[in-house]
Amino acid sequence: MNMTTPIEQREFKIVGKSVKRDDVLEKVTGEAQYTGDIKLPGMLHGKIKRAAIAHARIKSIDVSKALAYPGVKAVLTHETVPRVLHYGSPHPRSASCTKDQYILDHKVRFWGEGVAAVAAISEEIADEALDLIEVEYEALPGVFEPEDAVQLGAPLIHEVGPGGNLVLDPVRVNRGDIDKGFAEADFVLEGTFAGGRPHPAYMEPNVCVADWDGSNKLTFWTSTQTSFMVRGILAEVLGLPLTKVRVLVDHMGGGFGAKQDLFQHEFLCALLAKETRRPVKMEFTRHETFVAGRSRHPCKIWLKQGFKNDGTLVARDMKLVYDSGAYGSHGPGVTIVGTTAATSLYRCENVRLEGRCVYTNTPINGAFRGYGVVQSYYALDIQMDEAAERLGMDPAELKLKNVVRAGDIAPSGHPIIGHGLEICLKHGIDVLDWTTLRGRDRTPDPKRPHIRKGWGIGCEMHGSSAYPGIKEQGNATVKVNEDGTVTLLTGAAGLGTGAHTALAQIVAEELGVRFEDVGVIHGDTDVVPWDIGAFASHTTYLVGTAAKMAAEKVRAAVLARAAMKLQVSAEEIDLSEGKVFLIAEPDRSMTVSEAMGPSRGIPAANIVANGTYEPTKSYSFAAHFTEVDIDTETGIVEVKRVVPVHDVGRVIHPIAAQGQIEGGIQQGIGHTLTEDYVIDKKTGRSLNAGLVDYKMPLSMDMPDIETIILEAAPDPGGPWGAKGVGEDPIIAIGPSIANAIHDAIGVRFHHYPITPEDILKALREKGA
Amino acid sequence: MKRMVEFTVNGEAREMAVNGCCSLLDALRDEVGLTGTKKGCDVGDCGACTVLVDGEPVNACLMLAVEAEGRAVETVEGLQPGVDRLHPLQDAFMRHGASQCGFCTPGILMMAKKLLDDNPHPSDEDIRFGLSGNICRCTGYTKIFDAIKSAAREMEATRP
Ligand code: FES
Ligand code: FES
Numbered sequence: 036m037n038m039t040t041p042i043e044q045r046e047f048k049i050v051g052k053s054v055k056r057d058d059v060l061e062k063v064t065g066e067a068q069y070t071g072d073i074k075l076p077g078m079l080h081g082k083i084k085r086a087a088i089a090h091a092r093i094k095s096i097d098v099s100k101a102l103a104y105p106g107v108k109a110v111l112t113h114e115t116v117p118r119v120l121h122y123g124s125p126h127p128r129s130a131s132c133t134k135d136q137y138i139l140d141h142k143v144r145f146w147g148e149g150v151a152a153v154a155a156i157s158e159e160i161a162d163e164a165l166d167l168i169e170v171e172y173e174a175l176p177g178v179f180e181p182e183d184a185v186q187l188g189a190p191l192i193h194e195v196g197p198g199g200n201l202v203l204d205p206v207r208v209n210r211g212d213i214d215k216g217f218a219e220a221d222f223v224l225e226g227t228f229a230g231g232r233p234h235p236a237y238m239e240p241n242v243c244v245a246d247w248d249g250s251n252k253l254t255f256w257t258s259t260q261t262s263f264m265v266r267g268i269l270a271e272v273l274g275l276p277l278t279k280v281r282v283l284v285d286h287m288g289g290g291f292g293a294k295q296d297l298f299q300h301e302f303l304c305a306l307l308a309k310e311t312r313r314p315v316k317m318e319f320t321r322h323e324t325f326v327a328g329r330s331r332h333p334c335k336i337w338l339k340q341g342f343k344n345d346g347t348l349v350a351r352d353m354k355l356v357y358d359s360g361a362y363g364s365h366g367p368g369v370t371i372v373g374t375t376a377a378t379s380l381y382r383c384e385n386v387r388l389e390g391r392c393v394y395t396n397t398p399i400n401g402a403f404r405g406y407g408v409v410q411s412y413y414a415l416d417i418q419m420d421e422a423a424e425r426l427g428m429d430p431a432e433l434k435l436k437n438v439v440r441a442g443d444i445a446p447s448g449h450p451i452i453g454h455g456l457e458i459c460l461k462h463g464i465d466v467l468d469w470t471t472l473r474g475r476d477r478t479p480d481p482k483r484p485h486i487r488k489g490w491g492i493g494c495e496m497h498g499s500s501a502y503p504g505i506k507e508q509g510n511a512t513v514k515v516n517e518d519g520t521v522t523l524l525t526g527a528a529g530l531g532t533g534a535h536t537a538l539a540q541i542v543a544e545e546l547g548v549r550f551e552d553v554g555v556i557h558g559d560t561d562v563v564p565w566d567i568g569a570f571a572s573h574t575t576y577l578v579g580t581a582a583k584m585a586a587e588k589v590r591a592a593v594l595a596r597a598a599m600k601l602q603v604s605a606e607e608i609d610l611s612e613g614k615v616f617l618i619a620e621p622d623r624s625m626t627v628s629e630a631m632g633p634s635r636g637i638p639a640a641n642i643v644a645n646g647t648y649e650p651t652k653s654y655s656f657a658a659h660f661t662e663v664d665i666d667t668e669t670g671i672v673e674v675k676r677v678v679p680v681h682d683v684g685r686v687i688h689p690i691a692a693q694g695q696i697e698g699g700i701q702q703g704i705g706h707t708l709t710e711d712y713v714i715d716k717k718t719g720r721s722l723n724a725g726l727v728d729y730k731m732p733l734s735m736d737m738p739d740i741e742t743i744i745l746e747a748a749p750d751p752g753g754p755w756g757a758k759g760v761g762e763d764p765i766i767a768i769g770p771s772i773a774n775a776i777h778d779a780i781g782v783r784f785h786h787y788p789i790t791p792e793d794i795l796k797a798l799r800e801k802g803a
Numbered sequence: 804m805k806r807m808v809e810f811t812v813n814g815e816a817r818e819m820a821v822n823g824c825c826s827l828l829d830a831l832r833d834e835v836g837l838t839g840t841k842k843g844c845d846v847g848d849c850g851a852c853t854v855l856v857d858g859e860p861v862n863a864c865l866m867l868a869v870e871a872e873g874r875a876v877e878t879v880e881g882l883q884p885g886v887d888r889l890h891p892l893q894d895a896f897m898r899h900g901a902s903q904c905g906f907c908t909p910g911i912l913m914m915a916k917k918l919l920d921d922n923p924h925p926s927d928e929d930i931r932f933g934l935s936g937n938i939c940r941c942t943g944y945t946k947i948f949d950a951i952k953s954a955a956r957e958m959e960a961t962r963p
Contacts, residue, residue, distance in 0.1 A: 055897055062905030063893035063912065065839020065879035072838035159824075238843045238851060238906040238940050288841070288906030289941055321844040531904025531941055690900035690946070697943030698903065726848035726938060734934040737944045 089719025216350025216385030220341025239288020261568030329401025373407020455682025489779025493771030499759030519628030526566025584646030699764025813881025
C-alpha cells in the first residue's frame with residue numbers, strides 16, 4: 036500500500052514551478068464560459084416558488100392562474116413530479132449520506148423551501164407567475180435549535196432516520212480509559228463552545244441548464260464540484276440509465292464544498308425541460324444562494340480535558356451537536372469527520388467523543404471547506420491556550436509538547452506518515468521570534484491608547500481524501516498524440532483552484548514533455564473517466580497520482596516506440612523535455628513528435644493509458660500566527676498580520692497553493708469575526724440573505740499575509756509526496772484569532788463570530 | 804414595450820431593442836452577447852458586473868440599458884490591445900495568480916484599469932480602497948494587490 040513506497044527524488048523540471056494557468060487566460064479575457072453564460076435556441080427560464088413558512092403541510096396548491104399566464108410553459112408541483120426518496124449529498128451508498136429528500140414534497144421543512152416550479156419564456160414572466168400560484172398550508176410547530184429539536188415530544192421533521200430528529204445515530208469514539216485519564220490529571224478544564232452559520236458565498240450563484248434530445252437523453256450543464264454524482268443521482272431519480280444523462284461543467288465560479296449536493300432546482304430544471312421539450316435555464320438569485328444553498332453546520336460543543344502539571348494531556352471528553360438544518364445533506368459526513376478529528380491534533384491516549392447531528396426547520400447545512408473540523412478544532416485549540424495560561428506556560432510551548440507526531444494514530448485509524456505540525460510550529464516560532472514577541476512591552480501606544488494588540492497561534496491538521504468514510508477512486512486517461520502532444524482526460528472539476536494545471540504539470544513531469552504540450556479535457560461525463568468529485572482537498576493527491584500512473588505507462592510505450600525507430604533497446608534511451616535520446620550518446624535523439632509520427636513502414640499512432648488510484652489518506656498540517664488590533668472603544672477587531680506556516684508535502688504549483696491558503700484565511704477571518712447567516716429563532720426566516728447584510732472581509736479588511744509553505748513531510752501516497760491544501764487554512768485561522776483576542780484584552784471567547792458587541796460587553800464586564 | 808437604444812461597446816456601435824426595465828448588464832450579456840461581464844448579485848452588492856461607461860466604473864446591474872444611450876461602454880472583452888496581446892493587467896493577473904475561479908475577475912480588471920488610468924502610482928491603500936466595492940471570495944485579495952502593483956510598474960516602464 037502507499038505507506039511503504041519510498042518517495043522518488045528527482046530534479047524537477049515542471050513540478051514546483053508556478054507555470055501559467057491556461058484557465059486563467061480565458062478568465063482574464065472574459066472568454067471563459069460559465070454555466071450562466073449558456074444560451075440555447077428556444078431556451079426557457081425556470082423559477083421556484085418558495086414557502087414563506089418554516090414547517091407546514093401543503094393542504095392544496097392551485098397553479099391554474101399561473102399556467103394560464105401568457106408566456107408560461109409549464110408548472111410543476113409535488114403532485115406532478117416523480118416521488119422518489121433520494122440522497123441530497125453526492126456519495127450515494129456511502130456512510131456519509133442520508134436519503135431524506137423528495138424533489139417536491141407535500142410538506143415544507145424550512146422557510147424558503149421550493150414548493151413549485153415554473154418555466155416561462157423570460158425570467159420576468161416566470162417570476163410574475165410565481166405570485167399566481169396559490170398554496171394553502173396547514174402550519175406545523177417548528178423547531179429552530181438542536182436543543183429544542185431533541186426534546187421529547189418535539190415536532191418531528193422527518194419520517195425517515197433514527198427518529199427524535201436525529202440525522203444519524205450518535206457517532207461515538209472511545210480510545211483508552213477516560214476515567215483513568217481524569218484520575219491521573221492534576222487539573223481539569225471544562226467549557227462549552229459554539230459556532231455560527233457561515234455561508235460559503237461563492238461569487239457564482241447556482242445555475243443549471245437542461246436540454247433533452249429526441250432519444251430521451253438529458254444534457255445537463257450545472258455549476259457543480261461533483262458532475263458524476265449529479266449524473267448518478269439524476270439518473271437514479273429520473274429512472275434513466277447513465278448513458279442517457281450527460282453532465283457538463285466547464286468553468287465554475289467557486290464552490291468551497293457547498294456545490295457538492297444535488298440541489299432541488301437541478302431536478303426541477305431537468306423536469307421542466309422534459310415537460311416543455313425545450314431547454315430550460317435555472318439561475319439562483321443571490322438571495323436564493325443563501326436560502327436554498329448550503330452553509331456550515333452551526334455547532335455546540337462541550338469539552339472537558341485533563342492535564343498533568345507538566346502539560347501532558349491525559350483525558351479528553353467531548354460532545355458535539357451539529358445543526359443539519361431541514362435535510363441531512365452532508366450532516367452524517369460532517370459529524371463523523373468533525374467528531375473523529377478530535378481524536379487527534381493534540382495527542383491524548385484517553386478519549387471519549389460523541390457527535391450528534393440534528394434536524395431543525397432551518398435552511399440546509401452542507402459541505403463547506405473544513406468539513407466539521409473547523410468547529411471541533413476551534414474548541415480544542417482554544418482550550419489548549421487556556422491550559423497554557425493555567426500552567427503559566429507559553430501556548431507555543433504547550434502546543435509543541437502535545438502536537439501529534441509521526442506514527443500516532445490519525446482520525447482515519449491508521450498511523451500518520453508525513454507529520455509536519457511540529458516543524459510548522461517551530462518554524463513560525465523562529466521566524467517571528469515568538470518568545471520576544473510574547474514578552475514585549477504591553478503598554479498601549481500613547482498615540483492610540485484605545486488600541487490593544489495581541490498575538491495568537493492556531494493549529495490544525497486535515498486529511499486529503501475522505502477515507503475511511505469513503506473509499507475513493509481517482510482516474511486519469513493520458514493520450515500521446517501523433518504529433519507528440521499529450522491530452523489528459525480527467526473528471527476532476529475546475530473550481531478555480533488550478534487543479535487542472537497541477538495535473539498537467541504532473542503528467543508533463545512524469546512523461547518528460549514540455550508543460551505547454553499537455554492539454555486537459557475535463558467536464559464532460561460522456562468523455563472523461565469517472566471521478567468522485569472535487570472535495571476533501573484531494574484532487575492533487577488522488578487524481579494527481581492517477582495521472583502520474585497513466586503518464587508512467589505512456590512513457591514506457593513512447594520509449595518502446597522510439598527504441599524501435601532508433602533501432603536500440605528501450606533500456607538504452609531516456610526521455611526528457613520532449614526528446615528521446617541515447618543515454619550513452621545524448622546527441623543521437625529524436626523528438627516525441629518524431630517518435631509518434633509516421634516514418635517509413637510505421638504509420639503515425641496514438642498511445643493511450645489509464646491510471647486508477649485508490650488511496651487511503653494523507654494529512655496536511657498548519658500553524659497560523661496572527662496579530663490583531665482591538666479598538667476598545669468600538670469593539671472592532673482588526674486582523675493586522677497573519678503568518679500561516681503550512682506543510683503540504685510536495686508543492687506542485689506554489690502560487691496556486693499560496694492562493695488557496697490566502698483565500699482560506701479570508702473566509703476564516705470572516706467566520707471568526709463578522710460572518711453569520713442568521714435565522715430567526717421564532718419563525719425560521721432568513722434575516723441577512725444578501726451580500727451587504729452578510730458581512731465578508733473585503734479588500735479593506737485583509738491583513739498582510741506572509742505565507743510560508745514547507746515541504747516538511749511529504750506523503751508517499753501523493754505524487755512525489757504532494758498532499759492537500761484547500762481546506763487547511765480555514766481551520767487554523769479561527770482559533771489563532773480567538774487566542775490573539777485573549778492575548779490582547781484578556782478575555783476568552785468560546786464562540787464565533789466574535790462581534791464588536793461581544794468585545795464591548797466583555798470589556799464592560801471585565802471593567803466592572 | 805421595447806425601446807431602441809444605441810451605444811458603443813468597446814468602440815463598436817450597437818443598436819438593440821430592450822425593455823425599459825432591462826439592465827445594462829442583461830443587455831450586454833443577452834443582447835450584445837458579451838458574457839464576460841458577470842452577474843454575482845444583480846442588486847449592486849458585489850461588483851462582478853463592473854464596466855466602464857464614458858470611462859467611469861458602474862455596476863452594470865444597476866444601470867438601465869436605456870440610460871446608456873449614446874454613451875461608450877467598455878467591458879473586459881475590450882481590454883486586450885490586440886488579438887494576441889494582453890493588457891498589462893491581464894498579464895499580471897495571470898502571472899500572480901490573481902484569478903482563481905475568475906468570476907470576480909472581469910469586474911476587478913475593469914475597476915483596476917480605471918484605478919491605474921487615474922492614478923498610475925497607486926499606494927497599497929489606494930488599491931485597497933479602489934477595490935472596496937468588488938467582492939472576491941477566492942483569493943484573499945493578496946495576489947490581486949500584487950498583480951495591480953506589478954501592472955502599474957509594467958505600464959510605467961512602457962509609457963512613451
Ligand atoms: S451583479 Fe452587479 S453588483 Fe453584483
Ligand atoms: S477569483 Fe473567485 S471570486 Fe475572485
